[in-house]
Amino acid sequence: MMHLESIPIQAFLIVSSALFCIGIWGLLNSRNAVRVLMSIELMLNAVNINLMTFSSYIDNNLIQGQVFTIFVITVAAAEAAVGLAILLSLYRNRVTVDMESFNLLKW
C-alpha cells in the first residue's frame, strides 16, 4: 500500500465536481420551485468546497480562498432569502410551485 502524507487534492475535487453535477441535474429536472433553489444551494456548496480545497492545498499561507468562501456564503444567504420571497410572491399569484406553469416570459 502506498504511503500517503495527506488526502490527495484530487479526492476533494472529484467530490466537488460530482456535487456540482448533481446540482445541475436537479436544477434542470425539478418541477418544484423549492427544489430548484435547493439545487442552486448544492451547486454553491460545490464551488465552496473547490475554493476551500485550493486554499488549503495551493495557497495555504495566504488562504484567500477561505475569504472568498465567506463572501460566497454571504451572497448565497442573500440569494436564498430573495429567491424564496420571489417564490412566495409567485405562489400567491399562480397558486402553484410547478416550474412548468411559470411560462409568462415564454415567446
Next chain:
Amino acid sequence: MSIAITTQIICFTVLSLVILVGALGVVLLESIVYSAFLLGGVFMSVAGLYLLLNASFVAAAQVLVYVGAVNVLIIFAIMLVNKKEDLKPINDIKSRRIISTSICLTLLSLLIRVDLTNVWSLSSPQNSIGEESTIRIGEHLFSDYLLPFEVASVLLLMAMIGAIVLARRDVMSNDISTGLPVDQELIEKSSEPLLTNKN
C-alpha cells in the same frame, strides 16, 4: 493537521458518501420535506470537510448560515407553499431526462478528467498556518478585502429589504390612484390570485 492519516481518510470517505448520497436524495426524493432535511445533512457534512481542510472558522460559518438560516428558510417556504397538487404530465419528459442526464454526465467526466490529469502545483505543508486561519481571515477582511466586505454588508441590507418587499402582502398607507389613506390591516386576507386562468 494533527490527526493521523488513516483517521483523515476514514472521515473523508464517510463525509463524501454522506454528501453525495444526500445530494442525490435532495434531487431525487418524492417528498420535498425529506429533501430539505437531507439538504441540512449535506450542509453539515460540507462543514465537516472544511474542518478536515483546517478551516474551523469557515466550518462554523457554514453551520450557522447554511444549516441555521438557509435551511430553516427553505423549510419555512415549503411549509408556506405546501399544497398537494397533481402535476400536469409533460409529453417529452423522457427525451428531456435523457438529454439533461447526458449533459450532466459529460460535464462530470470532463471535470473529473481535468481533476485527474492536471498537475497541481501544491505548496509544501510546512507553510500551513493551520489554526491561525481565523486570525488571517480577519486580517484579510480588514485590509485587502475591505471593500468587498463593506459591499457585502450593503448587499445583505438590500436583500433583506427586497425580501420583505417581495414577500409581504400589499398594505400601503395611501391608495396609489386616489391618495386617500387606506385601511391598515396587517391580517392575512384572502385575495384573488391574479394570473391563475391565464395559461
